[in-house]
Structure formats: structure tokens, C-alpha cells
Amino acid sequence: MFLLSPVSCQVQGAEPLKGKKVLFIYGGWEGHQPEACRDLLVPWMESEGAEVVVYDTPECYSNESLMSKIDLVVQIYTQGRISGEAERGLLEAIKRGVGIAGWHGGLGDAFRQNTEYQFMVGGQWVAHPGGIIPYDVKITDKKDPITKGLKDFHMHSEQYYVHIDPNIKVLATTKYTGEHGFWIEGAVVPVVWKKTYGKGRVFYSSLAHVVKDFDVPEALEIMKRGIRWASLSLYEPNEKWVTPVYK
Numbered sequence: 001m002f003l004l005s006p007v008s009c010q011v012q013g014a015e016p017l018k019g020k021k022v023l024f025i026y027g028g029w030e031g032h033q034p035e036a037c038r039d040l041l042v043p044w045m046e047s048e049g050a051e052v053v054v055y056d057t058p059e060c061y062s063n064e065s066l067m068s069k070i071d072l073v074v075q076i077y078t079q080g081r082i083s084g085e086a087e088r089g090l091l092e093a094i095k096r097g098v099g100i101a102g103w104h105g106g107l108g109d110a111f112r113q114n115t116e117y118q119f120m121v122g123g124q125w126v127a128h129p130g131g132i133i134p135y136d137v138k139i140t141d142k143k144d145p146i147t148k149g150l151k152d153f154h155m156h157s158e159q160y161y162v163h164i165d166p167n168i169k170v171l172a173t174t175k176y177t178g179e180h181g182f183w184i185e186g187a188v189v190p191v192v193w194k195k196t197y198g199k200g201r202v203f204y205s206s207l208a209h210v211v212k213d214f215d216v217p218e219a220l221e222i223m224k225r226g227i228r229w230a231s232l233s234l235y236e237p238n239e240k241w242v243t244p245v246y247k
């Protein structure tokens, strides 16, 4: 727990999470092991110097005092529901510059009724053809700090098929074989992306159906780098994001 005091001296550079106030929200569908993921990532963020508050409900997004003091939201809350007040609290915080990071259904399949929330995330899970299957992840952006130096890698998990915002910055993708849906053979779908919503940085990775999937070193490293990047949202200048793919 951290003391809710005004944001003061922030250390950046090599230790982006140091001194950052993080709100970690977990819960929703149990199949995604939200508690085990909490127990993996919260101690890691604390080891990097972050001060983390943990809640098991998204309703705390409606707490203006809390939201005014945080730098970053990390959320693993699959499906579930959120009140209009809490959704507004989250979206307004991100619009003014608070970062958000998450993975798999915990960010990309939360609050299915809330389209503005999906607009913020930049994508929505719609299928994982074949269930738990082997698939490859291709690093498509080798310059971005989140994926720089990483090689393509293999997963044995759910291969998320997501509907996406065309203006996300895609860092990694996956290709479908057609074995579990002949009409999607050869389809390439984003796995990792970054974007902004208002002034806030949004980071998403579709990897990690269960906590054991983070045993794949690249999956965990991408998530850690994404969390670090999003944590600097309030402290670094906005970047230009809209790079139309359809002209």
C-alpha cells in the first residue's frame, strides 16, 4: 500500500517504475488465474520501486481521490461488469495521461458491454480457434524498446483472434494455420501493441491465458517492458500515433 500523497520527485531513465504509483486491479473470470498473476506481477513491480495498491474490483476507478494520485493502471479482469461511473473514472484518468497496461482477456476481453472501454484498449478478443494450441509469435517491430532484441518465439496457449483499431502500433503478430477455421488460413493478427487514448499510454499483449504462460521468457519480458513504458505516460511527451494503414 502507498500513502496517498501528491506526486513528487519521479525517477525515470533506467528505472521507470521507481516511485511510480500503480493501481493493480484483478478478478473477473477465474480461468485466467487473476490471483496467481497478481502474485507474479505485483512483487515484481515493487521490486522495481513501484508503490502498488491492489483491489479486486474495478469499481475503485470511480474513486476520484485514488485516480488522481496514480501513474499507471494494471488490470487483469476478464469479462465482468463495470458501472458507468467507474468506466468514466478509468477513461478520464487515461485521457489526462495515466497509463494502462494489461494482457490477454484481463484487458482485451473485459466489460463486453462497454464500447468506449474497447475504444481505449484498441482491440477486443473475439475467438481463440482450436483452444489451447501451438502457435508462433513474430516480432514485427525490432526497433521499439518493448520488442527490441527479442526473437520470434513459440507459445502453447490460446491464439487470440482480436478485432483491432487500425491505428495501434503493432509490435508482434501471429499467423493462423487454418486448421481450426479454413477461412482464416494465413490471417495475420496483432499480438502486442501500444497506442494512446487521450494523453494516456495503452499497452496490450494477448499472451498468457494462464500464469504458466509467463514461463515463456519473451512473454514475460514483453509484459514487463510494456508496463515500464506505460508507467512513464505522465512524464514523457505525447507521441504521434495515427499512421493510417488504409489510404
Ligand SMILES: [Zn+2]
Pocket (backbone or CB within 6 Å): 032, 104, 105, 158, 208, 209, 210
Ligand atoms: Zn484465455
